[in-house]
Amino acid sequence: MLADSAAFSEAGIEMKASGKREPIISIITATFNSERYLEQTIQSVLEQTANAHIEYILVDGASTDGTMKIVEQYRHALDVVISEKDKGIYDAFNKGILASSGDYIYFLNSDDYLYDSSVIQNVINRMRASTPETKAFYGNVLEINEVNGFRQMAGQEMTEALFRDGKMIPHQGLFAARELFLQYGLFDLRYPVRSDLDFMVKLFGDSNISREYMDIPIAYFRIGGLSSAVGSRNRMRTEKMEILSRRFGDWKIDPYTDAELNIAYYKKWIEALLFNREPVSSVLKQRNIRNVAVFGSTEMSLYVLRDLEESDISVHTLLDNNPRRQGLIMNGKTIRSAEWLKDHASFLDAIIFAFEGKHEANIQQQIESLLGESKLRFISWRQMVAWKIESMAGEGY
Numbered sequence: 001m002l003a004d005s006a007a008f009s010e011a012g013i014e015m016k017a018s019g020k021r022e023p024i025i026s027i028i029t030a031t032f033n034s035e036r037y038l039e040q041t042i043q044s045v046l047e048q049t050a051n052a053h054i055e056y057i058l059v060d061g062a063s064t065d066g067t068m069k070i071v072e073q074y075r076h077a078l079d080v081v082i083s084e085k086d087k088g089i090y091d092a093f094n095k096g097i098l099a100s101s102g103d104y105i106y107f108l109n110s111d112d113y114l115y116d117s118s119v120i121q122n123v124i125n126r127m128r129a130s131t132p133e134t135k136a137f138y139g140n141v142l143e144i145n146e147v148n149g150f151r152q153m154a155g156q157e158m159t160e161a162l163f164r165d166g167k168m169i170p171h172q173g174l175f176a177a178r179e180l181f182l183q184y185g186l187f188d189l190r191y192p193v194r195s196d197l198d199f200m201v202k203l204f205g206d207s208n209i210s211r212e213y214m215d216i217p218i219a220y221f222r223i224g225g226l227s228s229a230v231g232s233r234n235r236m237r238t239e240k241m242e243i244l245s246r247r248f249g250d251w252k253i254d255p256y257t258d259a260e261l262n263i264a265y266y267k268k269w270i271e272a273l274l275f276n277r278e279p280v281s282s283v284l285k286q287r288n289i290r291n292v293a294v295f296g297s298t299e300m301s302l303y304v305l306r307d308l309e310e311s312d313i314s315v316h317t318l319l320d321n322n323p324r325r326q327g328l329i330m331n332g333k334t335i336r337s338a339e340w341l342k343d344h345a346s347f348l349d350a351i352i353f354a355f356e357g358k359h360e361a362n363i364q365q366q367i368e369s370l371l372g373e374s375k376l377r378f379i380s381w382r383q384m385v386a387w388k389i390e391s392m393a394g395e396g397y
Contacts, residue, residue, distance in 0.1 A: 023127045024053055025120060025175065026102030030092035031071070032061035034110035037222070038070050044113035046077050050121035055079045055102045059092040090187035090195040097181050104137075104175045107196075108219060112172055115142065115217040123175055126214050135177040136203055139214040141170045145223045147271045147392055154221075157213040160204055164248050166240070171196040172219040176203065193232055194239040201247050230264045230386060262356055265385045269307075272388050279310040280381075280388040289349040289377065295319040295363055296354035297328070297335045304354040304381050305331060316348065321366075338370055350377040352384075 027045055031038060045056050058071060060083040068083060075081055080099045086092045093107055104127070108114065126137055140155030155173055156162075176199075184202045187195040203209060234256050244251040272280050281304075284290070292313055294301050297320040308315050318335045320326060328335045341348075351367060353360045364378045 022053070023104060023124055024055055024102040025104045025106055025123070026055040026057060026096075026100035026178065027106050027108055028057045028059065028093055028096030028100065029108050029110055030059050030061070030089050030096065031063060031067050031110040032086075032089075032092075033063045033065045033067060035063075035066040035070060037111040037113075038067060039073075041108060041110050041113050042070070042074050042077075045108065046074070047117045048114065048120045049117055050124055053124055054120060055100060057096045057099055058082070059086070059096045059099075060084075061086040061088075061092055087189055088192045090192065091189055094186040094189075097178070097186055100178060102178060105178050105181065106175050107171050109172065109221075111222045113220050115219055119216075119218055122216055123214065123218075126212065127175075130212055131210065133210040134212050135180055135209050136211040137175045137214055138169050138211065139173045139216045139218040141173045141219050141221045142217055143170075143221045143223055147275050149275075150223070153217065155215075158204055158211075163201055163204055163244070164251065166244070166253070168197050168200055170221055171200075172221050174200070180209070191239045191243065193236050194243060197240060198243045201243055205247055230261070230268060230382075230389065233261065233264065258357060261382075265382050268385050268389050272385075272392065276392060278388075279307040280384045281308045281311040281313055283384060283387040283391060284308075284311065284313055284350070284379075286391075289379075290314060291316065291348050292350045292352050293317050293319055293341070293344075293348055294333075294352045294354050295338075297322075297325050297330065298354070298356070300356055300381070301354035302331060304352060305333065307384075308352065316344065319351075321363075338367060341367060341371060345371055345374055345376055348376060350379050353378065353380040355380070 029041060029045075042058075045054065048054060056078050057080040058078055060067060060071065060081070062083060062085045071078070071081060071083075080096075082095055082099065086095065097105060114120070123137060123139070127134075130137070138155075138158070140153050142151060143154050144151050154170060158167070158169055180203065184199065188198050189195070191198050204211065237253055237255060241251065241253045269280055272278055284292075290313055292308065293316050294304055294308070295318075296304075297318045301318055305315055305318070315333060317340060318330065318333045319338055319340065320335050321338065323337070325335050326337050353363065360378065360380050367376070367378075368374070
């Protein structure tokens with residue numbers, strides 16, 4: 001559903017005049033099971049030297065971990081706290097916008113943090129020096145991967161042509177006049193992972209809106225949240241195509257191929273092994289999975305087998321539908337047909353799929369037809385990697 005300007009009037013919120021002399025910035029943080037990094041995020045706001053010019057709003061999606069305990073510790077310093085179920089991060093952002101009263105809106109994710117204590121003061125100084133017609137200010141964001149140590153400063157002066165080329169700025173670098181959300185509407189919930197791009201395309205495509213680029217760092221952005229998760233990459237690309245096609249008409253981008261997605265998963269697997277010194281299959285024990293069979297007998301299955309053995313997960317056999325493979329022994333494991341499961345499935349907790357292609361659904365259907373009702377779980381190697389990414393990066397928005 002596309003939220004529009006009516007939402008402001010329905011909420012009984014009046015627009016605050018955009019006085020350039022003493023601008024107020026409403027900082028909105030959306031949380032959901034964000035206990036891992038939230039305190040650092042909050043402290044980075046409260047430590048700002050321009051604290052008197054900040055309205056801090058925290059919107060929680062009914063977290064089930066210790067997020068709200070942290071919020072309670074700082075509630076006295078927060079201007080607005082909302083905690084209720086929502087439809088995702090952009091729904092939470094919309095609630096924060098409706099609860100805000102500042103001249104400008106800024107979104108700081110619950111696993112990110114402001115670059116230093118003078119960031120907001122530096123931005124306010126630029127706002128004061130700018131013309132009243134300037135409705136948006138944007139700067140740079142330092143992207144960091146805390147697993148492998150990678151860092152890069154993202155940010156540049158944006159044009160509509162750069163958006164056409166697929167470029168964008170992270171929302172952690174943007175300060176938008178609150179009145180723009182009255183003009184363009186709130187975040188469009190049809191785009192659960194790229195609604196910020198939708199808003200920015202409207203902003204930078206409007207020749208009547210003056211914008212100013214600030215070549216200064218605004219925030220640290222931890223790589224690993226919703227928008228950078230491997231599993232959501234095709235969804236991100238699809239939403240990006242829809243948004244830019246609507247704006248530019250002929251904008252097209254192909255979905256990621258299986259090979260491209262596999263490479264992304266491989267990289268995360270290597271990160272876990274090299275930098276965390278842990279196999280990705282260690283997440284299985286957290287789910288009470290200790291006895292498995294691996295379906296697949298290519299070299300991929302041997303990588304999965306080794307990873308499972310490093311986690312002390314018992315691999316009873318390798319399975320394959322190819323009769324020419326059955327009976328071979330690889331690394332001490334005999335390759336058998338799926339028929340083996342008829343007599344041995346009761347000893348297993350799960351079947352681990354070791355395919356580079358997308359064969360999981362067909363093989364799962366085959367096994368379910370073979371066994372009938374069963375408590376077996378079906379898990380792909382990609383799912384193990386995704387679970388491991390979540391455990392390393394945190395679960396929240």
